Amino acid sequence: MTQAKTHAGKIILITSPKGGSGKSVLSRHLLVSAAQAGIAALGLDFDRQQTLHKWAQRRARTREAFSDFANTPVEPASLLDWRAALRRAEGVPLTVLDTPPSVEDHLPAIHALAEAADLVLVPAVCTQDDVESVAPWVRALTARGLKPTVVLNRANRRTSSFGRMRGLLIKAGAVCPTEIPQLEDIHVPSMKGLTLLDYSKSRGIAPFEELWAFVRREVAL
Ligand SMILES: Nc1ncnc2c1ncn2[C@@H]1O[C@H](COP(=O)(O)OP(=O)(O)OP(=O)(O)O)[C@@H](O)[C@H]1O
Ligand SMILES: [Mg+2]
Numbered sequence: 001m002t003q004a005k006t007h008a009g010k011i012i013l014i015t016s017p018k019g020g021s022g023k024s025v026l027s028r029h030l031l032v033s034a035a036q037a038g039i040a041a042l043g044l045d046f047d048r049q050q051t052l053h054k055w056a057q058r059r060a061r062t063r064e065a066f067s068d069f070a071n072t073p074v075e076p077a078s079l080l081d082w083r084a085a086l087r088r089a090e091g092v093p094l095t096v097l098d099t100p101p102s103v104e105d106h107l108p109a110i111h112a113l114a115e116a117a118d119l120v121l122v123p124a125v126c127t128q129d130d131v132e133s134v135a136p137w138v139r140a141l142t143a144r145g146l147k148p149t150v151v152l153n154r155a156n157r158r159t160s161s162f163g164r165m166r167g168l169l170i171k172a173g174a175v176c177p178t179e180i181p182q183l184e185d186i187h188v189p190s191m192k193g194l195t196l197l198d199y200s201k202s203r204g205i206a207p208f209e210e211l212w213a214f215v216r217r218e219v220a221l
Helices: 023-036 053-063 081-089 105-115 128-143 160-172 205-219
Strands: 010-013 041-045 074-076 094-098 120-127 151-152
Touching: 010 081, 010 105, 023 041, 023 053, 023 094, 023 120, 023 151, 023 205, 041 053, 041 081, 053 074, 081 094, 081 105, 081 160, 120 128, 120 205, 128 160, 151 160
Parallel strands: 010 094, 010 120, 041 074, 041 094, 120 151
Antiparallel strands: none
């Protein structure tokens, strides 16, 4: 057991070598799911672009006017000092780690975070380009004794490539039984630091609710 796993809180690492695969989207929906379930969750944003952190700052401004939206704090973190970041997770019931796509430049840090995590999620879009980089990444993590779970994102079951690419990912590692479909409106609530889950009547919340149920079971929360 790693040092980080000795504390009671759970850690979810979101990692993919492919830019734009949905790491930050997944991170913010998981943070909102947790907060709505009454679980104090912290986001740590390791990406220098600070997509998740900026989203949380917009959310904090929105919450000043509409406090009924759940609180989802996010702090910036550095892959150069991942130990300090893991210390911030101590005592926090759930910490979600959002990372940049540049995994090759930060392999020791990403490996350390993956080892500290209770669950490693790898979002993947079902295209040739994504699968070409995600499948080897899943295999590389698996070779280190980790058990990453792929989350299919922007899924479109009507395309013939979807099934083919999904099959390749299933051969590389575990795949979450729920996929996130292509949702044209997903970026709209983000402008105010919100997610689809903040609107109970949103089209498209069911897959995120299912993903949260899966995650909760996986990490025993
Ligand atoms: N299921 C989806 N349906 C439609 N658009 C999506 C979906 N998931 C993500 N997107 C869009 O794709 C873009 C990239 O998503 P996101 O920022 O979450 O990817 P990322 O993996 O964090 O990217 P980066 O590697 O640059 O950090 C965003 O504009 C987001 O709104
Ligand atoms: Mg991102």
